[in-house]
Amino acid sequence: AQSVTQPDIHITVSEGASLELRCNYSYGATPYLFWYVQSPGQGLQLLLKYFSGDTLVQGIKGFEAEFKRSQSSFNLRKPSVHWSDAAEYFCAVGASRGNKLVFGAGTILRVKS
Amino acid sequence: DAGVIQSPRHEVTEMGQEVTLRCKPISGHNSLFWYRQTMMRGLELLIYFNNNVPIDDSGMPEDRFSAKMPNASFSTLKIQPSEPRDSAVYFCASRGLAGEYSGTDTQYFGPGTRLTVL
Numbered sequence: 001a002q003s004v005t006q007p008d009i010h011i012t013v014s015e016g017a018s019l020e021l022r023c024n025y026s027y028g029a030t031p032y033l034f035w036y037v038q039s040p041g042q043g044l045q046l047l048l049k050y051f052s053g054d055t056l057v058q059g060i061k062g063f064e065a066e067f068k069r070s071q072s073s074f075n076l077r078k079p080s081v082h083w084s085d086a087a088e089y090f091c092a093v094g095a096s097r098g099n100k101l102v103f104g105a106g107t108i109l110r111v112k113s
Numbered sequence: 114d115a116g117v118i119q120s121p122r123h124e125v126t127e128m129g130q131e132v133t134l135r136c137k138p139i140s141g142h143n144s145l146f147w148y149r150q151t152m153m154r155g156l157e158l159l160i161y162f163n164n165n166v167p168i169d170d171s172g173m174p175e176d177r178f179s180a181k182m183p184n185a186s187f188s189t190l191k192i193q194p195s196e197p198r199d200s201a202v203y204f205c206a207s208r209g210l211a212g213e214y215s216g217t218d219t220q221y222f223g224p225g226t227r228l229t230v231l
Contacts, residue, residue, distance in 0.1 A: 034219075043117070043204060043222035090156065100169070101220060103156040 002027040002093045006104035013081050014112050021076040021107050023091035032094040033074040034101065035065055039087045047089075050074065061085070086111045115139075117223035119205050125229045131193040134226045137186055138207030146206040146220060147180055147190050156204075162188065195230045202227050 003026045013019050025031055032051050036044040048059025055067040065076045074091060091104040118137040126132055138145050146161040160170040162182045170180070177196070182188040192199055206220040 036222075041224075043224045044206075045222070046219050049219060100158060100161075102158075105155045 002031065002095060002100075002102045004091050004093050004102055004104035006089075006091055006107050008107045009105070010108045010110065012110040012112060015083050016080050019076075019078045019081045019085070019109070021089050021091075021109070023074045023076065023104060024072050025074060025091070025093045026072065027093055027095070029095070031074075033065075033067060034092040034094065035059065035063070035074075035076050036090045036092060036103075037061075037087045038090065038106075044090065047076070081109075081111055083111045083113060085109060117205055117207050117221055119203075119223040119226050121226060122224065123227045123229075125231065126195055127231050128196055129194045130230075131191065132195045132199075132228060132230075134190040134203050134205075134228070136188045136190070136205030136223060138188070138205070139209070139221055140186070142207035142209040142221075143185060144208040144218075144220075145182060145188050146208070147188070148204040148206065148222075150202045150204060150225070151200075159190070192228075195228075197230045200228055200230050 005024045007022050034049045035047040037047050038044050047063050048057050048065055050057045050067045057065050063078050065074055067074050086109055088106045088108050090106045092101045094101045120135045143164050147159040148156050149159055150156045159172045160180045161168055165182045178192055180190045202225045204222050204225045206222045208218050208220045
């Protein structure tokens, strides 16, 4: 069964600084990886996803993520954070065939001005 | 497209009462998922449907929970009787299948229903 670890519960960065949110997954076969963002009181919105091909994936809102199979990681990055990026971020892994998505516990991002 | 629609957005009820949460998936999507989000357990998949048929309900906590999908545009999650520990945010998500069944397709989430059981 697949699992996801997001080691950082909270992260605080200054506006304009770079950001990296960590995600490690465990899955025996080809993983399908997702990053979602949840603003307070809102549902989850897809930022980006990785299935195959180029291991550096571009998403919405200036986010990108890099799949590293050797490290079982799929870290999310943004070169310059905006105050509106403050939210909770979830990494998820899906099976190669199947409907189940397993989510990490989430990382709460705070942006200080 | 209006996205996934959930109602009500907030529900406050007393222990022992029946609660029904509703979901309208995105038109044309044929997979639907119910999740529960709590501080303690994070996001958990409760049940999902393909083509209106329940496929995996192993995440449903107990018999007090039931879900139905009578047609492609409507699903309900019912809790009877409700208990305080059911307090959570319940999300519905839908997914379209691009031809062959695949786990690669994106799930689109509704705004959630915040349930409080007193």
